[in-house]
Amino acid sequence: MDALISQVRQGQHRAIARLITRIENSATAAEQAVIALYADTGKAHVVGITGSPGSGKSTLVNALAKAFRRLGRTVSIIAVDPSSPFTGGAVLGDRVRMRDLSGDKGIFIRSMASRGKLGGLSQATSAAAKVMDAAGFDVILIETVGAGQAEVDIASTAHTTLVIEAPGMGDDIQSIKAGILEIADILVVNKADRPGASRAKRALEAMLQLGHATRVRHHGVMMSSGAPAAETAVSDWQVPVLETVSTEEVGIEELAAAIVNHRIYLKESGDWFEREKSRSRQEIEQLLQLRLMDRLRTTVPENNHDRLVAAVAAREMDPYTAAAELFDQMSSTIRESEI
Amino acid sequence: MDALISQVRQGQHRAIARLITRIENSATAAEQAVIALYADTGKAHVVGITGSPGSGKSTLVNALAKAFRRLGRTVSIIAVDPSSPFTGGAVLGDRVRMRDLSGDKGIFIRSMASRGKLGGLSQATSAAAKVMDAAGFDVILIETVGAGQAEVDIASTAHTTLVIEAPGMGDDIQSIKAGILEIADILVVNKADRPGASRAKRALEAMLQLGHATRVRHHGVMMSSGAPAAETAVSDWQVPVLETVSTEEVGIEELAAAIVNHRIYLKESGDWFEREKSRSRQEIEQLLQLRLMDRLRTTVPENNHDRLVAAVAAREMDPYTAAAELFDQMSSTIRESEI
Numbered sequence: 001m002d003a004l005i006s007q008v009r010q011g012q013h014r015a016i017a018r019l020i021t022r023i024e025n026s027a028t029a030a031e032q033a034v035i036a037l038y039a040d041t042g043k044a045h046v047v048g049i050t051g052s053p054g055s056g057k058s059t060l061v062n063a064l065a066k067a068f069r070r071l072g073r074t075v076s077i078i079a080v081d082p083s084s085p086f087t088g089g090a091v092l093g094d095r096v097r098m099r100d101l102s103g104d105k106g107i108f109i110r111s112m113a114s115r116g117k118l119g120g121l122s123q124a125t126s127a128a129a130k131v132m133d134a135a136g137f138d139v140i141l142i143e144t145v146g147a148g149q150a151e152v153d154i155a156s157t158a159h160t161t162l163v164i165e166a167p168g169m170g171d172d173i174q175s176i177k178a179g180i181l182e183i184a185d186i187l188v189v190n191k192a193d194r195p196g197a198s199r200a201k202r203a204l205e206a207m208l209q210l211g212h213a214t215r216v217r218h219h220g221v222m223m224s225s226g227a228p229a230a231e232t233a234v235s236d237w238q239v240p241v242l243e244t245v246s247t248e249e250v251g252i253e254e255l256a257a258a259i260v261n262h263r264i265y266l267k268e269s270g271d272w273f274e275r276e277k278s279r280s281r282q283e284i285e286q287l288l289q290l291r292l293m294d295r296l297r298t299t300v301p302e303n304n305h306d307r308l309v310a311a312v313a314a315r316e317m318d319p320y321t322a323a324a325e326l327f328d329q330m331s332s333t334i335r336e337s338e339i
Numbered sequence: 340m341d342a343l344i345s346q347v348r349q350g351q352h353r354a355i356a357r358l359i360t361r362i363e364n365s366a367t368a369a370e371q372a373v374i375a376l377y378a379d380t381g382k383a384h385v386v387g388i389t390g391s392p393g394s395g396k397s398t399l400v401n402a403l404a405k406a407f408r409r410l411g412r413t414v415s416i417i418a419v420d421p422s423s424p425f426t427g428g429a430v431l432g433d434r435v436r437m438r439d440l441s442g443d444k445g446i447f448i449r450s451m452a453s454r455g456k457l458g459g460l461s462q463a464t465s466a467a468a469k470v471m472d473a474a475g476f477d478v479i480l481i482e483t484v485g486a487g488q489a490e491v492d493i494a495s496t497a498h499t500t501l502v503i504e505a506p507g508m509g510d511d512i513q514s515i516k517a518g519i520l521e522i523a524d525i526l527v528v529n530k531a532d533r534p535g536a537s538r539a540k541r542a543l544e545a546m547l548q549l550g551h552a553t554r555v556r557h558h559g560v561m562m563s564s565g566a567p568a569a570e571t572a573v574s575d576w577q578v579p580v581l582e583t584v585s586t587e588e589v590g591i592e593e594l595a596a597a598i599v600n601h602r603i604y605l606k607e608s609g610d611w612f613e614r615e616k617s618r619s620r621q622e623i624e625q626l627l628q629l630r631l632m633d634r635l636r637t638t639v640p641e642n643n644h645d646r647l648v649a650a651v652a653a654r655e656m657d658p659y660t661a662a663a664e665l666f667d668q669m670s671s672t673i674r675e676s677e678i
Contacts, residue, residue: 031659034657034658035659038657042654277649280658280661283658292628292666295666312622319373320373321374323630335674
């Protein structure tokens with residue numbers, strides 16, 4: 001592990017890939033890697049990219065990576081793919097990507113697939129981003145599918161969050177209800193050569209306008225239920241709505257510039273460190289929860305736990321009472337233990 | 340509260356609506372309602388409906404509700420809407436729905452919006468479903484947007500999960516990577532009068548075939564990281580792929596029949612109780628986590644917690660060490676407290 005860690009610090013691609021594979025396969029490896037590399041992190045600009053299937057995210061991310069390379073920045077890409085074990089989607093997506101971007105030492109690409117365990121994905125992704133940060137990449141692009149909690153969690157790892165829309169998906173009122181607009185620092189209408197693009201752009205701008213008067217920035221804080229209100233701040237950042245055609249690389253330079261501008265804004269306003277604090281709070285609490293659940297498994301006998309589950313399933317006991325009973329058992333075991 | 344609870348037991352719509360509003364606004368109200376009503380639950384068939392924006396889910400859910408009414412069942416609908424505070428999507432969606440289904444005492448409709456707090460939505464939804472169950476509805480349709488963890492969590496509340504696709508969304512490999520196929524008991528190709536419908540159906544069938552040979556059923560168990568492997572079972576249920584045109588009410592009777600068949604399958608195979616156990620285990624663990632995080636807030640002084648967060652944000656301490664320190668502080672406070 002130590003040799004691998006020092007090769008990662010030197011930016012060796014093969015070592016980065018091997019370490020991330022270990023992280024995917026073992027929570028202990030993730031813990032060791034993060035502890036060893038954490039002091040080397042904090043330099044990269046982490047950009048989260050999210051949006052509906054069909055918005056052309058992957059092509060956009062590739063084009064964006066090339067634009068950052070032209071600006072002289074090194075780039076790593078994490079494609080988070082809660083894919084089904086059927087489809088092999090991650091592997092396929094990877095090959096398409098690799099062909100397009102291969103041969104450039106300043107780019108590193110990695111898919112993270114859930115392999116049936118959606119729960120651990122967000123932790124593994126966060127650890128992989130730290131590995132890339134410690135390896136010295138300037139920009140880390142984290143691409144996620146969908147609009148659910150997992151995506152929101154992953155986006156909350158980012159300094160800058162892009163939400164990608166495409167025209168024609170906005171026929172449906174649901175497409176503007178996805179709840180991810182709140183986390184957008186930059187909105188992108190991709191496939192802007194299609195009919196309805198300027199209508200989609202205007203609709204997004206109108207929604208931003210509508211929200212701006214009353215809205216309080218939720219970024220970071222909304223993810224962490226325990227975060228005190230003091231960390232909520234109304235942002236001065238004006239969310240831009242940009243048009244791109246990623247297949248033709250139209251509008252990509254402007255998008256890269258907006259991302260760089262957002263980084264400057266964060267640094268100058270002090271929001272950069274506020275976001276680091278929100279992210280840290282959330283991460284510590286998640287790790288604490290994992291530790292507490294581990295403690296549950298070591299202190300409460302399994303048949304005891306199973307008995308409570310069966311009683312709740314049979315409606316003999318309500319779930320709150322069962323949770324309280326588990327809590328009491330854990331507490332009394334902790335009380336009886338040596339310091 | 341007691342009067343409200345007994346009116347809910349009698350199935351009074353106004354009382355149900357008021358109780359759910361209280362649940363949305365207060366975790367304490369949710370706890371009281373679930374404890375009071377839990378013994379009356381367990382009779383309803385809970386059906387989760389998920390799929391991408393643009394798949395026509397809402398119209399399909401309305402048509403399905405009418406089909407169940409024709410079969411003599413009472414129906415309640417929960418439209419889970421992680422909507423932005425900008426859009427008022429929930430309210431708008433509600434009005435469209437209400438106009439279509441109003442005037443039938445055997446139907447109850449409720450939107451649940453996140454209002455900026457994605458975290459509590461799944462708990463509130465689960466509590467609302469229990470209220471409807473205790474109120475005596477035969478079928479509870481829970482409709483969710485998207486394909487993220489929140490949706491998976493909500494779907495895991497269900498006995499039967501429908502995944503809705505629409506032709507034309509399958510141009511993109513991402514639309515089949517959404518990771519929700521694993522949780523589907525029934526697949527639906529809606530908008531089947533559009534070009535590409537039979538191709539979409541064949542693609543889904545091929546994916547099911549591909550997965551079936553090796554795949555282990557993840558339902559329920561995949562959501563609960565702590566569930567023992569013993570609860571994983573390979574299912575004999577053959578996931579059907581059905582075509583519907585919800586706007587024309589085509590294929591809806593067949594879909595309702597497939598849902599009823601799945602219920603019969605679950606009851607006869609014993610999977611019904613297995614799913615109840617998975618759901619109960621997950622619910623107990625979530626409530627336990629909430630209780631533990633509450634305990635964190637009452638035992639660890641806030642400035643202590645804030646100091647750790649700032650140290651992690653500044654890279655002076657790694658998040659694992661910070662979590663371990665919080666855990667030790669909690670443990671020692673519990674140790675010092677009276678039994």
